[in-house]
Amino acid sequence: MTAGKGLEGVVATQTAISSIIDDTLTYVGYNIDDLANNASFEEVVYLLWHKRLPKADELAELKQQLADNMSVPQEVLDQFRTYPIKNVHPMAALRTAISYLGLFDEEAEEMTDEANYRKAIRLQAKIAAVVTAFGRIRKGEEPIQPKTDLSYAANFLYMLSGEEPEDIEVEAFNKALVLHADHELNASTFTARVCVATLSDIYSGVTAAIGALKGPLHGGxxxxxxxxxxxxxxxxxxxxxxxxxxxxxxxxxxxxxxxxxxxxxxxxxxxxxxxxxxxxxxxxxxxxxxxxxxxxxxxxxxxxxxxxxxxxxxxxxLRIDHDLFTPIFAVSRVSGWLAHILEQYADNRLIRPRAEYVGPGMQQYVPVDER
Ligand SMILES: CC(=O)SCCNC(=O)CCNC(=O)[C@H](O)C(C)(C)COP(=O)(O)OP(=O)(O)OC[C@H]1O[C@@H](n2cnc3c(N)ncnc32)[C@H](O)[C@@H]1OP(=O)(O)O
Ligand SMILES: O=C([O-])CC(=O)C(=O)O
The missing domain is CATH 1.10.230.10 (Cytochrome P450-Terp, domain 2)
Known part of the structure; x- marks a missing residue:
């Protein structure tokens, strides 16, 4: 029997990352309300990638790794200045920039667990710098280097505006990042999993997911x-x-x-x-x-x-340009996409469903000058 047009209700895979049961959302068994009220985004990233909350030293290490990896190759920033049309949507710019970033990663095609984890850190770190740099460059402003002593949420706001954010701004933004981090088999996560299930690389999976998130029925x-x-x-x-x-x-x-x-x-x-x-x-x-x-x-x-x-x-x-709202969703959701990509690699099978054919029956080919 054909599934519904939108695959509604179809259970297409298993995951230990997040669940929605009776309208309750959990990340690795932790209720989203608990996480939204208490957790830093970095803790959530660790939780999604390791399927457990970090100890203090593990959290400190991840924070350091994210802060240390935020710089973006100059070529990726420079291409933001070369678009032939005005008002390129930031999600289109982000899609291109993430794909382009892959060309600067020596380990892009390296498929070991260790290399994939290192790429996950680099992507999570750099996506914040990419979005904020694009937000500035298109206004004729220079990108701002991150401060290594700021949290991920604070750094994002700082790199966007050039001013250190107030506590309430950081609290709000951190909460938004926590709330958007993962959501079971939503359209962009499914896209990422389908892509990497061909054993394609992480940059391809995240680029594909950005494309799916962009639409107004989803992150847009x-x-x-x-x-x-x-x-x-x-x-x-x-x-x-x-x-x-x-x-x-x-x-x-x-x-x-x-x-x-x-x-x-x-x-x-x-x-x-x-x-x-x-x-x-x-x-x-x-x-x-x-x-x-x-x-x-x-x-x-x-x-x-x-x-x-x-x-x-x-x-x-928070004084953020309206067309940066969806890229911000991607800055958070990349943590979930990466968790799902790593989970897919760990127990992979090509995802290839069937389609019910509803076109014409068998036809005879007619040469073009006889049609
Ligand atoms: C992070 C995220 O991705 S969350 C979703 C973000 N997207 C949006 O907010 C866009 C607006 N919402 C929608 O388009 C839809 O609700 C979706 C795509 C999110 C979910 O859609 P579906 O599960 O396919 O719901 P479906 O389209 O079957 O809707 C059922 C009925 O509610 C109506 N409906 C659904 N959403 C809305 C809406 N936002 N406004 C008005 N009517 C709506 C539909 O027209 C349909 O009516 P009908 O039965 O008279 O035809
Ligand atoms: O799960 C979905 O279909 C959409 C959603 O809310 C999300 O991705 O956060």
């Missing part, structure tokens, strides 16, 4: 949520704009989910961060508009917000 939704908030503009317009979209059968970005039915457990953490940060900035309208949208969509369509919905107003309050 966070930028679209901000677009909706900007279009609404003012709290008084929420009802008319959202009702208009629903009447037109348009999707409201940041709502609905393929797996969650009662709601995405990550959304409440981002909602609370959005409340706090927008208040601090005197920009409560983005939070208030979001809450109103949630009320309308939940009551009319019975669709709760997903992780992308409140992350938009959080990143906006």
């Amino acid at each position: 939704a966070n930028e679209q949520v901000m677009k909706t908030l900007m279009e609404i503009g003012d709290e008084s317009n929420v009802e008319s704009v959202i009702q208009g979209k629903l009447d037109n059968k348009e999707k409201i970005m940041g709502f609905g989910h393929r797996v969650y039915r009662q709601g995405d457990p990550r959304a409440k953490h981002l909602r609370e961060m959005s409340r706090k940060l927008t208040k601090l900035r005197g920009e409560e309208k983005y939070y208030n508009m979001s809450v109103k949208i949630e009320e309308i969509v939940t009551s009319q369509k019975d669709l709760p917000p997903n992780v992308d919905f409140y992350s938009a107003s959080v990143y906006n309050a």
